[in-house]
Amino acid sequence: MSDPYSNMKLVDENGVRLDGRRLDELRPIRIEAGVLNRADGSCYLEWGNNKVLVGVYGPREVHPKHMQNPLRGIVQARYNMASFSVSERKRPGPDRRAVEISKITSEALEAVVLVDQFPRTTVDVYIEVLEASAGTRCAGLTAASVALADAGIPMKDMVVAIASGKIGDHLALDIGRAEDNFGQADVPFGVIPRTGEIVLLQMDGHLTKEEFETVIEMNMRAAMQVYELQKAALVRRYSAFAGLAPGEESEPAAPAAAPVATGPMAAAPVAELGHPEGFKEPLAPPPVDAKVEAVLVEGEAAPEVEGEEVEEPNGDDEASSGGGY
Numbered sequence: 102m103s104d105p106y107s108n109m110k111l112v113d114e115n116g117v118r119l120d121g122r123r124l125d126e127l128r129p130i131r132i133e134a135g136v137l138n139r140a141d142g143s144c145y146l147e148w149g150n151n152k153v154l155v156g157v158y159g160p161r162e163v164h165p166k167h168m169q170n171p172l173r174g175i176v177q178a179r180y181n182m183a184s185f186s187v188s189e190r191k192r193p194g195p196d197r198r199a200v201e202i203s204k205i206t207s208e209a210l211e212a213v214v215l216v217d218q219f220p221r222t223t224v225d226v227y228i229e230v231l232e233a234s235a236g237t238r239c240a241g242l243t244a245a246s247v248a249l250a251d252a253g254i255p256m257k258d259m260v261v262a263i264a265s266g267k268i269g270d271h272l273a274l275d276i277g278r279a280e281d282n283f284g285q286a287d288v289p290f291g292v293i294p295r296t297g298e299i300v301l302l303q304m305d306g307h308l309t310k311e312e313f314e315t316v317i318e319m320n321m322r323a324a325m326q327v328y329e330l331q332k333a334a335l336v337r338r339y340s341a342f343a344g345l346a347p348g349e350e351s352e353p354a355a356p357a358a359a360p361v362a363t364g365p366m367a368a369a370p371v372a373e374l375g376h377p378e379g380f381k382e383p384l385a386p387p388p389v390d391a392k393v394e395a396v397l398v399e400g401e402a403a404p405e406v407e408g409e410e411v412e413e414p415n416g417d418d419e420a421s422s423g424g425g426y
């Protein structure tokens with residue numbers, strides 16, 4: 102039987118994608134730090150139609166004790182997709198995919214957390230995907246970095262993650278839901294912007310060597326834009342914490358011009374926050390695409406993304422997720 106989706110046109114003759122983006126365009130992104138009272142650090146992130154909440158605890162004692170490392174701490178990330186995060190109810194609990202994503206996320210974060218500063222302890226990172234629309238592992242890793250910084254965990258930098266790939270014979274930035282299902286390849290990628298070190302790299306599908314290199318370049322450039330948004334979220338957070346307007350240096354201004362937000366984006370109370378001093382060294386700003394920053398940082402409403410709601414051809418199981426493994 103022929104594949105009913107094989108003729109799906111993911112890119113039109115003008116180079117426009119199903120959701121109206123150009124091939125080199127990111128989905129809208131919003132990042133908010135410090136949204137949970139009980140966690141040591143937290144972050145809420147929207148990336149296109151993805152919604153991700155991260156809570157960080159620690160450093161704290163490792164249980165079970167045999168997992169303690171006397172020489173360094175460990176980072177334990179747990180990625181979970183809520184049952185209501187996809188159109189069909191997802192079976193609750195960890196599946197093979199969640200275990201894999203938790204593992205690669207932990208490894209990527211251990212590359213930036215200064216784990217030798219707190220031996221025998223763990224930093225626990227809980228990533229809850231509230232709505233999933235492709236690229237959730239990257240959204241989770243990006244949000245987790247902000248939550249760690251918000252918790253004041255000593256880090257050499259944050260990690261930025263993004264997945265680009267190939268759709269309708271074109272290389273495309275930041276693969277969306279339908280593109281993940283019906284495209285030719287996607288390459289989830291995580292980088293430490295300060296050093297350029299790649300800490301996450303996966304590939305699903307087929308690319309030539311040249312295409313692969315171009316996709317990495319696309320990911321790298323876009324990661325620098327997302328990095329600016331991560332930093333802006335932390336600046337807003339700590340401006341509010343110190344009672345300063347963003348950009349202001351000493352005299353407190355009341356109240357801080359923190360982001361106006363509703364629902365889970367609402368500004369968190371400041372009583373139980375982590376401390377920014379744990380986040381070592383000021384970060385040098387890389388060049389940023391002004392247009393993207395304007396759209397994203399101003400918190401402009403995310404445009405409705407057509408095509409993101411395309412149902413999977415084979416239902417709601419792991420095999421149909423177009424997974425990156």
Ligand code: ADP
Binds near residue numbers: 289422423
């Ligand atoms: P990522 O979310 O990092 O792109 P995958 O490529 O494995 O990871 O998944 C792509 C998308 O497929 C997810 O973002 C989600 O929208 C969907 N998906 C994944 N697992 C399931 C599932 N069990 N049920 C329904 N949809 C799923």
